[in-house]
Amino acid sequence: xxxxxxxxxxxxxxxxxxxxxxxxxxxxxxxxxxxxxxxxxxxxxxxxxxxxxxxxxxxxxxxxxxxxxxxxxxxxxxxxxxxxxxxxxxxxxxxxxxxxx
Amino acid sequence: xxxxxxxxxxxxxxxxxxxxxxxxxxxxxxxxxxxxxxxxxxxxxxxxxxxxxxxxxxxxxxxxxxxxxxxxxxxxxxxxxxxxxxxxxxxxxxxxxxxxxxxxxxxxxxxxxxxxxxxxxxxxxxxxxxxxxxxxxxxxxxxxxxxxxxxxxxxxxxxxxxxxxxxxxxxxxxxxxxxxxxxxxxxxxxxxxxxxxxxxxxxxxxxxxxxxxxxxxxxxxxxxxxxxxxxxxxxxxxxxxxxxxxxxxxxxxxxxxxxxxxxxxxxxxxxxxxxxxxxxxxxxxxxxxxxxxxxxxxxxxxxxxxxxxxxxxxxxxxxxxxxxxxxxxxxxxxxxxxxxxxxxxxxxxxxxxxxxxxxxxxxxxxxxxxxxxxxxxxxxxxxxxxxxxxxxxxxxxxxxxxxxxxxxxxxxxxxxxxxxxxxxxxxxxxxxxxxxxxxxxxxxxxxxxxxxxxxxxxxxxxxx
Numbered sequence: 218x219x220x221x222x223x224x225x226x227x228x229x230x231x232x233x234x235x236x237x238x239x240x241x242x243x244x245x246x247x248x249x250x251x252x253x254x255x256x257x258x259x260x261x262x263x264x265x266x267x268x269x270x271x272x273x274x275x276x277x278x279x280x281x282x283x284x285x286x287x288x289x290x291x292x293x294x295x296x297x298x299x300x301x302x303x304x305x306x307x308x309x310x311x312x313x314x315x316x317x318x
Numbered sequence: 319x320x321x322x323x324x325x326x327x328x329x330x331x332x333x334x335x336x337x338x339x340x341x342x343x344x345x346x347x348x349x350x351x352x353x354x355x356x357x358x359x360x361x362x363x364x365x366x367x368x369x370x371x372x373x374x375x376x377x378x379x380x381x382x383x384x385x386x387x388x389x390x391x392x393x394x395x396x397x398x399x400x401x402x403x404x405x406x407x408x409x410x411x412x413x414x415x416x417x418x419x420x421x422x423x424x425x426x427x428x429x430x431x432x433x434x435x436x437x438x439x440x441x442x443x444x445x446x447x448x449x450x451x452x453x454x455x456x457x458x459x460x461x462x463x464x465x466x467x468x469x470x471x472x473x474x475x476x477x478x479x480x481x482x483x484x485x486x487x488x489x490x491x492x493x494x495x496x497x498x499x500x501x502x503x504x505x506x507x508x509x510x511x512x513x514x515x516x517x518x519x520x521x522x523x524x525x526x527x528x529x530x531x532x533x534x535x536x537x538x539x540x541x542x543x544x545x546x547x548x549x550x551x552x553x554x555x556x557x558x559x560x561x562x563x564x565x566x567x568x569x570x571x572x573x574x575x576x577x578x579x580x581x582x583x584x585x586x587x588x589x590x591x592x593x594x595x596x597x598x599x600x601x602x603x604x605x606x607x608x609x610x611x612x613x614x615x616x617x618x619x620x621x622x623x624x625x626x627x628x629x630x631x632x633x634x635x636x637x638x639x640x641x642x643x644x645x646x647x648x649x650x651x652x653x654x655x656x657x658x659x660x661x662x663x664x665x666x667x668x669x670x671x672x673x674x675x676x677x678x679x680x681x682x683x684x685x686x687x688x689x690x691x692x693x694x695x696x697x698x699x700x701x702x703x704x705x706x707x708x709x710x711x712x713x714x715x716x717x718x719x720x721x722x723x724x725x726x727x728x729x730x731x732x733x734x735x736x737x738x739x740x741x742x743x744x745x746x747x748x749x750x751x752x753x754x755x756x757x758x759x760x761x762x763x764x765x766x767x768x769x770x771x772x773x774x775x776x777x778x779x780x781x782x
Contacts, residue, residue, distance in 0.1 A: 224440040231550070235562050241334060242566030249341040251578045251688070252661075254571065254669035258535050259406045260340045260350050261568050264333050265413050265541045267357065267560035271420040271548035273364050276379050277371030284423050289378050291419040296386020297393075298413035299361075303354040304394035305405050306340075310347040312399075312677035 256309045263302025269295030325363035326556035332356025333560050337567060343683075360556050399678050400635045403668045404466035407459045407534045410541055414455030417544035418511070421449035424551060425507050435499040441551065446493040448547035449507070450514045455540040457518025462534050465527045474524040479588055482520050489513045528709075529586045531668040532575050536583075539568025578663040579726060608744075611762035613771065616738055617778035623700035625656040627692065629729055630676065632666055633706015633741065637768035640679040643705060646772055647681065649779045659685055660692040660702075660729050662710035689729060696733035704731065704739045706768050711737075712753045721751060737761045740771055 225232060249257060272295040276288030332352050339349025365371065365379055390409075397405045424445050428437045464470035475481065489510060496506045525533055542564030549558025576583050611619075620626050628647065634640060647657045659681065665672035673686055687695075696702065704711055714721040715728045731737050737760055744756070755761055764771060 220439050231553075231558065234555070234558065235546070238559060238562040239566040242337075242563045242568075243570045245334070245337045245341065245563075246567045246570040246574065249571075249574070250343070251575075251663045251669040252673045252686075253341060253343065253346060254575055254578070255402065255406075255531075255671050255674065256346060256350075257337070257340050258531075258538055258568070258571055258668075259402070260346075260353065261337065261542070261564045261571070262406050262410050262413070262538050263350075264336070264353055264357070264560050265538070265545045265564040265568075266409075267329075267333075267360065267557050268413055268417045268420070268541070268545035268548055270360060270364050270554060270557050271545075271552060272382075272416050273361065273379055274368060274371070274552055274554075275420055275423040276382065277365070277368065277375050279372075279375055279378070279423075283426055285375075285378060287419050287423050288375075289382050291416045291423070292379060292382030293386045293389075294412040294419070295416040296383050297390040298409050298416060299357055300387045300390035301394045301405070301409040301412070303350060303357070304391055305397070305402065305409070306350045307347065307354075308394065309399075309402060309674050310350060312674050 256306055259302060259306040259309060263299060263306055266295060266299035266302055269299055271295075322363050322367040323555070325359050325367070326554070329356035329360035329363075329556045330559040333563055337563065399675050400638075400666075401467075402671065402674065403531060403534065404463045407463045407466060407530070407537075410534065410538050411456045411459030411463065413541040414452045414459060414537070414544060417452030417541065417548060418449050418456060418514075419452075420548055420551070421445045421452065422507065422511070425449075425504075429504055433502065434496075434504055435502055439497050439499070443493070443497040444547050444550045446497060446507075446510060448544050448551065449510055450489055450493060451540050451547065452544040453511055453514035454518040454521065455537045455544060457515040458522045458537045458540075459518075459534070461519055461522040462530050462537065465522070466530055468527070470523075472524060472526055475520075478520070478524050482517070485513065485517050485520065489517060525587065528664075531664075532572055532579075532583070532586050535568060535572040535575055539565045539572065542566075542568055575669055578669050581726070608756050608761075608763050611738060611764055613764070613774050614778050616762070616764055617775055617782060619736060619738070620650060620655065620701050620703070620775075621653055621779060621782055623655055625658075625695075625699045626650055626701045626703060627658050627660050627696065627699050627731075627734070629660045629662075629702060629704040629707050629711060629731060630665060630672055631662075631705060631707025631710065633708075634768050635666055635672070635675050635706070637706065639705065639769035639772050640675050640681075642769055642772040642776060644676070644679045644681050646776050646779070647685070649776055653779075657685070658687050658692065658695070660689065660731075661686050662689055662707070662729055663727075665707065665710060689727060693730045696730050699734040700736065702731045702734045702737045704737060705772070706740065708741070708753055709751070711739075711755055712751070713755055714751065714753070718754075723751065731755065732758060732760070735760065738764055740764045740766070740768055742767060 272291035276292050279285040279288045336349045336353025339345040428434050495501045542561045546558050546561030650657050663669050711729050711731045715723045715726045
């Protein structure tokens, strides 16, 4: 129990950041027209691809076979998430160009 | 190292600005590019500036990046617009798997320094949570993907909800016990992995295909939280920031999507709407007769109308008929007929999906009218042409409380003078229920493949 309290005390800024981010996320999505729900979901999907940073770290620090193989797979999958996510979103939004009557 | 923190700060900002801009049609595309830019600098910043990355591993990192980029770009470029929802689900699953693998490797690091029970319990807890959420997201997304490509059928096991909740509690219980040192075998990690994957499968399995967008959105926010766990693990602000942002925005988006379909999230997760529940409320039996209309009669009817509203549904997308539909609209406009499209919030497979499909075939953005704006207009409409849509025009949603879709907002097409339903057969729609609109005296049926029938309609119109 003490370790958890210590952790919170030592990482106050992180905790504050998390709480504020939750509200920012909610604030950003409210009042979005339903037309944009799909691209928005897809864009958010690409952004959580930031998990690739973790994959790069484990890959970069890898010292044994186990970490190297898993790290490599993680980098590939993370990249798929990031690149695929952004490209798909862009393709969807390409369709929303304003057209003359 | 300090410079890296500044890069992370900029990247985090681009994520917030990107999501904000994605919420408006005019700025959405730029918003996506801004977030992509932020992601790129965060990735390369980490590779070159993060302490502890061995240059000998660069080859693996860049190899992985190249492989992922090539496959990801090809998949994203090749997918048809109708297949967008499953593509999003697939990429989401990849992110979840990535988060799960990070936990596996970090746990292994701990084992190299001694028994894991000696490790910092907070760190252990984060590793376990990342593994649980990432695995659920991965397995769930893959099942959702399978359902959207119609390779996996809805399946409800007996006592499914009880089993699911029990399993989830069991997973969390084991993770908590291992974190607090009550379980000492390192193999507990693989037990948690296996159970989480199983839970992900069981979680999505009973949910109907029509509800997949909501499920994908929910799993999307799960992956966000899993990414945030990585942020805690490495004290990495950009992972924490991006992860939590998607976690909370994704959760709210899920709720907003449910609202657009007039359903609650619990209802979606437990209700088994649209399949698997064939014996639950079938709705009233409908009696009456249907009448068919010939293509030439339909063409004449539309040509001498003042106003025609087209209601596109998933059937139109499946038949790839959006281009010919646009041609029909132009032919009618040339005759002086006012043509509009009525877009139901869940037309297609996802909110906004139909808009994307029609925009792809050059239908002007301002002709696409959302449900609340078009509904009052049906009274002054001469002909409503319903192409491959069914549940979204079913009056049972308004006047039959025993119907499974009761309460869902629909397009009030029965207010118009005539309705023409273009359909392949009398088969029920996604929700698996009869549509009394087909039996209305004002309605005529035009059977056939949407693309073929529309093409013939266009040539009839041209020859008139």
